[in-house]
Amino acid sequence: MSVQKENNPENPEIDLLTVFSRIGDFFEWINTSLFRIIRFFVKNAIVVAVLIVIGIGIGKYLDSAQKTYVNKITVTPNFKSTDYLYAKIDFLASKIKLQDTVFLKSIGIQNPLQIASISVAPILNVNDLVNKEDKEFQLLQLMKENESLNTIVKDTTLRKYYNFHSIKINANGIIVQKNTIDPILNFLNTSVYYEAFKKINSQNIQNNIKEKEATILQIDRILNKFSSANTSQSGNEKLIYYNENLNLDKIIKTKDSLCGEIDKLKIEQYNTGKTIREQGMVLNIKSNKIFKWKLIFILPLVFVGLFVFFSFFISFYKKQSLKANANLK
Known part of the structure; x- marks a missing residue:
C-alpha cells in the first residue's frame, strides 16, 4: 500500500520558513568559511609574507636572467611564391611549437630549443598594390568606398602582391647566422618545382642578355665603320651623308638603352637567383x-x-585520523 505525502495547503508558511532557513544556513556557511580563510592568513601572515617576498625576488631574478632577442629578415618571394613562403613558415612554426628537435636539426639548425617562435608578415606598401597590372585591382577603388584603405592593405588575400616580407624570429639567446638563419633560408629555398622554375628563368634572362649584347656588337661595327670612313674622308660632305642616312644619334641612343636593359637584366638575374x-x-x-x-x-x-594547499591537506588528514582513531576505540 503506497503512502502519500501529506500536503498542508492551509500552512504554506512552513515551506517558506524552510527555504529561508536553508538560505540562512548557506550564508552562515559562507561567513564561517570566509572567517576561517581570513583567520588562516592572519595566523600565517608571516609565512605568507615571506613566501611573497621570496616569490617576487626569484621572479625578478629569473625575468632579468631570461634574455630574449628578436631577429628580422627581409625577403622577396620570386616566381609568385608568396603563398609557398607563408606555408613553409607556418610549417616551421608548428615544428618549433612542438619542439621537434629531430626535424629542426635535420635541416641544419644547431640549437633548435633556442628559437621561441617564427612568423612572417608583409611589409605594407600601398604602391605595391597600385602599380600592379591585375584585374583584381580594378576593384580597389570600389572597395575603398566601403572599407578603409588600411583594412584593405592588411587583407591577407593581398599579401602576395607585396614585394617585401619580414620574417620575425624570437629567440631565447643570441643567434648565430651560420647556425640558425642560413639553415632556415636554405629550407625555404628547397623546392623541386621552384628550383626548376629558377633555372628556366635564369636561362631566359641569359639568352636575352646575349641577344642584346649581339645587337650592341653590330652597333659597334657600324660606329667603327663610320669612324674609319670619317678619318679617311676629311670633307664635311661625308659626315653629313652618314648623319642623314645612318641616323647616328638614334643608333647611339639605342646602344645606351640596350646597355641599360642589360644592367637591369643582370640585377634581375641576381635577385631571382x-x-x-x-x-x-x-x-x-x-x-x-x-x-x-x-x-x-x-x-x-x-x-x-602551494602553502595553502598543503596546510589544508595536513589539517584534513589530521581530522580524518582523529575520526578513524575514535571509531577504532
Whole structure:
C-alpha cells in the first residue's frame, strides 16, 4: 500500500520558513568559511609574507636572467611564391611549437630549443598594390568606398602582391647566422618545382642578355665603320651623308638603352637567383616584452597557493585520523 505525502495547503508558511532557513544556513556557511580563510592568513601572515617576498625576488631574478632577442629578415618571394613562403613558415612554426628537435636539426639548425617562435608578415606598401597590372585591382577603388584603405592593405588575400616580407624570429639567446638563419633560408629555398622554375628563368634572362649584347656588337661595327670612313674622308660632305642616312644619334641612343636593359637584366638575374631572396637582416635585437616581469606575479601566487594547499591537506588528514582513531576505540 503506497503512502502519500501529506500536503498542508492551509500552512504554506512552513515551506517558506524552510527555504529561508536553508538560505540562512548557506550564508552562515559562507561567513564561517570566509572567517576561517581570513583567520588562516592572519595566523600565517608571516609565512605568507615571506613566501611573497621570496616569490617576487626569484621572479625578478629569473625575468632579468631570461634574455630574449628578436631577429628580422627581409625577403622577396620570386616566381609568385608568396603563398609557398607563408606555408613553409607556418610549417616551421608548428615544428618549433612542438619542439621537434629531430626535424629542426635535420635541416641544419644547431640549437633548435633556442628559437621561441617564427612568423612572417608583409611589409605594407600601398604602391605595391597600385602599380600592379591585375584585374583584381580594378576593384580597389570600389572597395575603398566601403572599407578603409588600411583594412584593405592588411587583407591577407593581398599579401602576395607585396614585394617585401619580414620574417620575425624570437629567440631565447643570441643567434648565430651560420647556425640558425642560413639553415632556415636554405629550407625555404628547397623546392623541386621552384628550383626548376629558377633555372628556366635564369636561362631566359641569359639568352636575352646575349641577344642584346649581339645587337650592341653590330652597333659597334657600324660606329667603327663610320669612324674609319670619317678619318679617311676629311670633307664635311661625308659626315653629313652618314648623319642623314645612318641616323647616328638614334643608333647611339639605342646602344645606351640596350646597355641599360642589360644592367637591369643582370640585377634581375641576381635577385631571382633564389626562390626566396633575402634582402637584408637585423639580428639579436634585445627585447623587453616577451615574458618580461610575468614571473614576479606568477611565482608569489604559486608559492602561496602551494602553502595553502598543503596546510589544508595536513589539517584534513589530521581530522580524518582523529575520526578513524575514535571509531577504532
